[in-house]
Amino acid sequence: MIRKTRSNISQNEQLLFEMSSPGKLGYQLPDLDVPAVDAGEALGAENVRDEVADFPEVSEVETLRHFSRLSTWNYGIDLGMFPLGSCTMKYNPRINEAVAKIDGLAWAHPYQPESLSQGVMEIIAALECSLAEIFGMDAVTLQPAAGAHGEFTGIMLVRSYLEAQGNARKTVLVPDSAHGTNPATAAMAGYQIRNIQSNSQGMVDVGALEALMDDSVAALMITNPNTVGVFEENIAQICAVMHAKGAQVYMDGANMNALVGIARPGDFGVDVMHSNLHKTFSTPHGGGGPGAGAVAVRSHLEPFLPKPRVRKNADGAWTWDYNRPQSIGHVKAFYGNFGVIVRALAYILAHGGVGLKNATLDALLNANYIRKILEPYYQIAYPAPSMHECVFSDSRQAAKGVKTGDIAKRLIDYGFHPYTVSFPMIVHGALMIEPTETEPLQELDLFCDALISISKEIDENPELVLKAPHLSRTPRVDEVQAARKPVVRWQKPQG
Numbered sequence: 001m002i003r004k005t006r007s008n009i010s011q012n013e014q015l016l017f018e019m020s021s022p023g024k025l026g027y028q029l030p031d032l033d034v035p036a037v038d039a040g041e042a043l044g045a046e047n048v049r050d051e052v053a054d055f056p057e058v059s060e061v062e063t064l065r066h067f068s069r070l071s072t073w074n075y076g077i078d079l080g081m082f083p084l085g086s087c088t089m090k091y092n093p094r095i096n097e098a099v100a101k102i103d104g105l106a107w108a109h110p111y112q113p114e115s116l117s118q119g120v121m122e123i124i125a126a127l128e129c130s131l132a133e134i135f136g137m138d139a140v141t142l143q144p145a146a147g148a149h150g151e152f153t154g155i156m157l158v159r160s161y162l163e164a165q166g167n168a169r170k171t172v173l174v175p176d177s178a179h180g181t182n183p184a185t186a187a188m189a190g191y192q193i194r195n196i197q198s199n200s201q202g203m204v205d206v207g208a209l210e211a212l213m214d215d216s217v218a219a220l221m222i223t224n225p226n227t228v229g230v231f232e233e234n235i236a237q238i239c240a241v242m243h244a245k246g247a248q249v250y251m252d253g254a255n256m257n258a259l260v261g262i263a264r265p266g267d268f269g270v271d272v273m274h275s276n277l278h279k280t281f282s283t284p285h286g287g288g289g290p291g292a293g294a295v296a297v298r299s300h301l302e303p304f305l306p307k308p309r310v311r312k313n314a315d316g317a318w319t320w321d322y323n324r325p326q327s328i329g330h331v332k333a334f335y336g337n338f339g340v341i342v343r344a345l346a347y348i349l350a351h352g353g354v355g356l357k358n359a360t361l362d363a364l365l366n367a368n369y370i371r372k373i374l375e376p377y378y379q380i381a382y383p384a385p386s387m388h389e390c391v392f393s394d395s396r397q398a399a400k401g402v403k404t405g406d407i408a409k410r411l412i413d414y415g416f417h418p419y420t421v422s423f424p425m426i427v428h429g430a431l432m433i434e435p436t437e438t439e440p441l442q443e444l445d446l447f448c449d450a451l452i453s454i455s456k457e458i459d460e461n462p463e464l465v466l467k468a469p470h471l472s473r474t475p476r477v478d479e480v481q482a483a484r485k486p487v488v489r490w491q492k493p494q495g
């Protein structure tokens with residue numbers, strides 16, 4: 001089998017500041033043949049300077065090569081597998097990018113009048129409708145800009161709903177297997193958090209939940225599949241326990257690619273949920289670009305959704321409805337990150353119902369394939385079946401002095417981006433692996449082969465792993481110093 005090798009042009013790269021020498025120019029222009037504008041007059045003298053101190057002076061070819069070389073230092077989904085658990089770093093079909101670039105969509109402006117925005121509004125309405133169907137919910141807002149923002153919106157909806165009934169209540173229950181943003185969200189919305197412990201299967205202990213339930217509880221925030229990659233099998237019963245005491249169930253569905261086409265949160269009793277369009281529905285992420293945390297609700301929460309809402313007039317034209325007295329208001333300027341919305345709809349329509357379900361089945365298959373192959377070498381965290389990701393612990397390797405972080409660093413030498421290290425926190429020394437549905441079998445085999453090989457290295461020569469990476473441009477960095485004393489700004493050498 002072919003092992004991956006690294007093929008970077010291994011030239012050490014100077015900073016542009018270091019390449020600079022006085023008088024070099026990156027462009028050549030003919031002399032002006034129109035009267036020059038006086039910059040001071042046009043912009044105000046105080047806004048104009050003659051020179052920027054230490055501004056790098058480099059030629060065009062140097063600049064181009066510098067950035068081209070830097071671009072080869074990156075690891076990205078276009079180069080290989082990105083097994084970062086809880087992140088769904090999957091390959092997204094290029095056709096969705098092409099659709100998002102169509103002029104009328106890419107150049108649409110939020111201040112365009114409704115009469116010129118009918119197509120754009122129809123796309124928003126169509127995606128709301130598709131997601132409502134996929135989630136089994138009654139209404140969707142696309143306004144929130146990210147997953148955590150969707151959570152915040154969702155819990156504000158719960159608060160407003162309970163307030164309208166006379167009592168916003170005090171606490172939100174959060175299982176220890178929830179994503180870290182869940183308790184943070186509840187705290188931001190003014191709730192106290194109560195933690196629920198998982199049982200030996202990595203699931204919420206229904207008995208423990210019942211014991212904590214009283215009428216001060218506003219909601220349960222549950223991540224499903226949870227952060228150990230396990231589906232909460234008692235979810236319907238959990239919802240019933242909450243509803244019996246008048247509380248709401250919030251589901252963090254960031255990772256809906258384990259469920260789409262197979263199970264619908266609305267069908268098992270969830271009142272409100274979000275899903276990350278930038279994980280499951282085809283927007284690339286990981287570079288901090290725009291995302292969208294679509295929030296879906298059952299009908300009793302619909303009046304509280306952010307405004308405006310898109311709706312159809314009697315004459316069949318789309319319009320923005322601002323007249324929503326119970327709405328929590330805007331959670332973002334305008335209508336959401338529209339480019340993300342376009343990609344998600346293109347992805348859903350291109351796949352269709354059968355295609356979406358197959359994507360889910362492939363995500364589950366890939367994760368379980370990796371689990372089965374690696375189980376003889378690494379300790380699986382929970383015996384319960386895995387969904388779209390599998391979580392191991394480093395317990396066997398730690399006995400020989402090698403930890404999850406070391407194994408991840410060694411994986412870089414094999415040409416892979418590391419998996420998620422030491423998360424979720426309830427698994428000591430976690431290796432969290434999410435292959436996603438888009439990885440071909442050969443890539444999965446290479447990945448497993450690398451991890452098996454590393455486990456053998458740990459038996460024979462642990463130092464090799466402890467000092468990794470060896471083949472990367474930068475050797476192992478001092479992570480403590482890098483976090484405590486980061487050097488993020490170039491300073492001209494003295495003297």
Ligand SMILES: *Cc1c(COP(=O)(O)O)cnc(C)c1O
Pocket residue numbers: 086087146147148149179181223252254255276291293
């Ligand atoms: C990624 C993720 C989030 C947060 O989403 P952001 O878009 O990063 O805010 C929340 N919950 C789960 C389960 C996630 O995987």
